[in-house]
Amino acid sequence: MRYFSKLLTLWFILLFVLPAMAQEKTLDFSTQIRPVLDKHCFSCHNVGDVAGGINLEKYESEGSLVEDGEVWLKVVKQVQSGQMPPDSEPSPTAEEHDIIVKGINSILVKSLSDNNPGRVVIRRLSHTEYSYTMLDLVGVDFNANNFFPADGSGGGGFDNFSQTLFVTPLKLERYYEAAEQILQQAYQNPGLWKNLVPFRYEQQWWEQAGNWTLGIFSEDFTPFNDPALAAQNIIYPFASKAFRRFLKNGEKQSLLRLFKKVYTSLNDKPNPERFNLSLLETFKAVLISTNFLYRLEEESAYEGSYQLSDFELATRLSYFLWSSMPDEELFATAYRGDLQDPRVLNRQVIRMLNDPKARRFVKSFATQWMGIAKLNEESPVDPERFPEFTTSLRQAMFQQSVEFFNYALLERKNFLDLLDSDYTFLNEELANYYGIDGVTGSNFRKVELADRTRGGVLGMGSVLAATSLPLRTSPVLRGKWVLEEILGTPPPPPPPDAGVLPAEADTENLSLRDLLVVHRSKPGCMSCHSKMDPIGLGLENFDAIGRWRKSYGQDTIDASGVMSSGETFDGPNELKRILLEKKETFARNLSEKMFTYAIGRSVQFVDEPTLQKLQKNLLDNNFNTEKFIIELVNSYAFRYKVNDYSKKLNES
């Protein structure tokens, strides 16, 4: 139980160490503590020779130490108990011992009481975010996921994780081509182009110009027949929206310079074509700029943590809840400068969650969390073994989940519905497939369930198929999925020789349950498989493509089992009831997942106080989604930033 041991350790520090520490003077890590570590620890735990998988030499500053606080808690324990340094090495003096134990302890304690927001690395837009931003900014619906090389995922398994979003020459070339295609599409479409360039240059354009609003970034509009002057009234608001902040003078100048350069050399083209084509090249520069492609947050001269600027906060908020740039109102709020006011912030969150764009967040977060995001594109099972699992059915299953998540999280506003519910969403095809009467037509609608078998995510074809092997169900995979994704308590990896069943067993004629019993008979496998297998076997009434079955051919399915924590159950409905009782574990896991998605980095040691607040919020408010998201958005980690502890490139 990861979470309880963490709590215990924290209580230990806060109750016993903190008071003692209060009198201690804080030691400086790099000048006072590190030299002692160098003397006693680095000879084994160094960069090149990582003894026991622990490399202590790489920590050069307090910031990096705090980030891996759990490692350092272990260090303190080991030194305190005298287990390290080993007997073969010289022992530290009493004074050195104190420097390590008390010095590090006080740094860790301080980091927890400091409201440390943790270091965040700038995030490139994910491909999904890129698509939505283009839709909101230019109006073109562009499928970025098919056009760009894929990204990996990090942290909680999300595609918006800063450190796994790379730019390479190939990707940058695609960004250029994408910008070209998108702008060409907009140019070919008079309606869209009019939104970007609301007048025809060299016509009576100033008459129309009076009618359009430049939005909050507009400057006083003085009609002039100078193309550059006309152009800047188009370029600046566009770039400003795209960069999600005010433009700097240098940026304005360089964009205008590009416009003029193109305009001057296109002198063989008539206007407005000449004017428009010059704008198009300038827009292209905006759309491949770092200011657009990355969500940048500048460092402040201030030491310690500081508030994000209002525009930065607006951007975090809109990419969290809309997977896209802020809208006019959010920009206007940031412009007024009161977004950091909790009442204003909370009002915005509620407004944003009620906007249809919040469905993007739900889809992105929930389908990636549940591991079904890929289901829309490819089948997890073998098409020849399961010809019934058609593309249309597969996509219906995906859509069912999305509709369900939207309703549960945005309308019912309750996370517990994910575990079990007395309703689901169906269309005719899926209802027939599940054997539920009375649903006609291809549209999805809410259907009350007399029998809860299909309630919650564990009754969904999407999850059940995604956790199967191509040819059959895998109770191990399904059990692992519940432990990992629902409870956040993944079993450790299998030992290196796993997968080799006893050779003498005649595996051909054994049932799946018997096979797993053989599996568990190996001592190395037992401890984890006794946690995973019963859960998976409890879901065996669902076949590999989520159909209900009572037997394997002649043999009746036995879906009863005992959880490793002792509860007994028979079948999925009772299993779900047991999961519903594990509220604390579910709340902790949900907090970690959503935190990672919102902030874009993994949970760190310093986040412990925030995570405890989030968990408590869920438990106190019966898993209300709105209250939880408000708590998260108000957290230090979401609203604050701390400077990077490493030396800057231009400083070293």
Next chain:
Amino acid sequence: MKKSWHISRRRMLKGLGATIALPFLEAMVPPGMGMSAYASQKSPIRTAFMFMPNGVHPDRWTPGQWGSEFELSPILQPLKNVKQDVLILNELMNHFSIFEGADGHYAKTANFLTCLPIHKTTGENLNSGGISIDQLIAQHVGNQTLFPSLEYGLDRITSGIDVNVGFTRLYGSSISWKSPNQPNTKEIDPQLAFNRLFRNYVPKPGGIINQENPWKESVLDLVREDASSLQKQLGRSDQDKLEEYLESIRSIEKRIGNEEQRKDFERHLTPDIRKEIMRLNQRIDEYSEMNLGVDITEKVHQMMDIMALALWSDATRVTTFMFGNSVSNRNFSFLPGVDGSHHQLSHHQSNERNLDQYARINTWHIEQYAYFLEKLKSIKEGDKTLLDNSMVMLGSGLRDGDRHSPRNLPIVLAGKGGGALKTGKNLKFAEETPLANLYLTMLKVMDIPAECFADSTQELCDLV
């Protein structure tokens, strides 16, 4: 462990990647020969590294008999037409695939070409241990071609993290690492891959040739300047992230800005090469219109054709190719006698039926490899063939998919490396010979001065 080795590894891990770095010095040119005469005298050596996921059937891989009188094993049968051009290398091991916390696949894939331990992470501080061998070679020869290197594969990066073992699946999707922290992006779509290289050389209907947008340079210029002034105001990790962007811009600018190199490239487009460009363009066009099933053989052939063309036209001299990401569960039911998928069957549990299907999948991979080798062999370069002037390595990061062992890896090296390699042999090295020794040997063949690469101890004997 010897102390001297320990020190050099430590120094190397601190950021050098490998203890090389001497540029190509004139002192190395044979006496009595000018630098340019030496350089122009021989065709450049091309390298390709191919990765197949999930290991091989352990008993049907190794050929019978050592040395040059060997007999191809069942899996290696497809190599019969190029048997004299290959070296089967046995008992190589990627030592740093084993470390505390290493798993069965990811820790053996991301380091397939770095031979160092990867950092265990679900995303934070990604690290492959070091630069990969292909990128090290590209650092030395890449500036002589339009593209320093090209990375190809068949599958998108696998999304998600594997909580079970504590790694991001990104690790299993990347073998080419520009730096320990930055995986290269692989191209998986034949159409896009072809366009990137040769679009400008395919006449459109009406005879118009595509031209680069005349403003591209100005646009790139602007964003590069903005990015570098912005970079100064960011924190260190952000600066590093932005550096990826800046490097990418610079590399594109260098390519489109280098008129001379482009002209040089175009001069080398012989009528034969141009004919191949047209043929391939048509083949890809027709394929895109077809409705795709699970059989990806045609797609693989197209990717191989593109790679061959890229090496032939000297668009690049270094490529990598991934048949699949590690743990790939590609459905191979398009092969006769196979009704399952790759990773699942690789866990054969010593069941004969599974083993047989597993071997068929392995054989399919060798067929594709052979297709590529035969293609290179069909292309003449002076009195040699393109294959003679290449080194094409194929392998997997583990041997038996059921056991995940990084010992006695299945590794083949094809091509004569410009004449330096004595091919047509089945070689058995001492047990646990570092895989990095092979890479060190390849560096030597390419005249890239290197004391060592990763954990290499010495060059492989009997190759040269």
